[in-house]
Amino acid sequence: MKMGRLVLVVGPSGAGKDTLIRGARRQLGDDPRFVFVRRAITRASSVDEECIELDRERFATLAAEGAFTLHWTAHGLSYGLPRAIEDALKEGHIVVANVSRGVVQEARDRFKESFVIEVTASDAELARRLAQRARPEDGDLNRRFARRTEVSALQPDAKIFNDTTPENSTSGFVRLLCDLADAHA
């Protein structure tokens, strides 16, 4: 069977990664070509993202046991993609995950069929959205905002400038995912 593709959705905090992924899951969730990854995170789930909630100790244990395909820390939190995504890739699925820009190189080295989509928005929009979202676990919003330029640059395979409506950007994202799946068939 042909190996699937790992689609990495990256970009600064507040750009709209979770919004686009949530919208795409609503439209494509029943389409067997796609798998939308539920991340393990050391925080509670929220309306923005349902995650596998782990405390720090459990996360560290699982990471040491090799339970995550990719894992990273950011904003004082730990994040991981469960190892099960590798089975989904072997089964030929298009696997979609929100990850740190900091793991893109490692992912590209390990998964030749990875495809990186960078989601961005203007600085003014990022700042406005972070303030408006007001998620208790987000910590210092100035630090989050500053990080937009602190993580090393990368060369994405596609870019979505999410500065219009979420519906508009979600349509573009869904189209991109469907084009990828069609080209991969």
Ligand SMILES: Nc1ncnc2c1ncn2[C@@H]1O[C@H](COP(=O)(O)OP(=O)(O)OP(=O)(O)O)[C@@H](O)[C@H]1O
């Ligand atoms: N096009 C848009 N117009 C207006 N608001 C938006 C748009 N896209 C997303 N938002 C809002 O901006 C906030 C941040 O979006 P979201 O959580 O999807 O970003 P993110 O990139 O996943 O951020 P993080 O990396 O911090 O998880 C949310 O409150 C969301 O509703």
Ligand SMILES: O=P(O)(O)OC[C@H]1O[C@H](OP(=O)(O)O)[C@H](O)[C@@H]1O
């Ligand atoms: O800045 P970089 O390293 O690219 O991204 C760091 C992390 O921040 C965001 O998480 P959250 O959902 O806002 O906590 C992203 O999803 C990523 O996991």
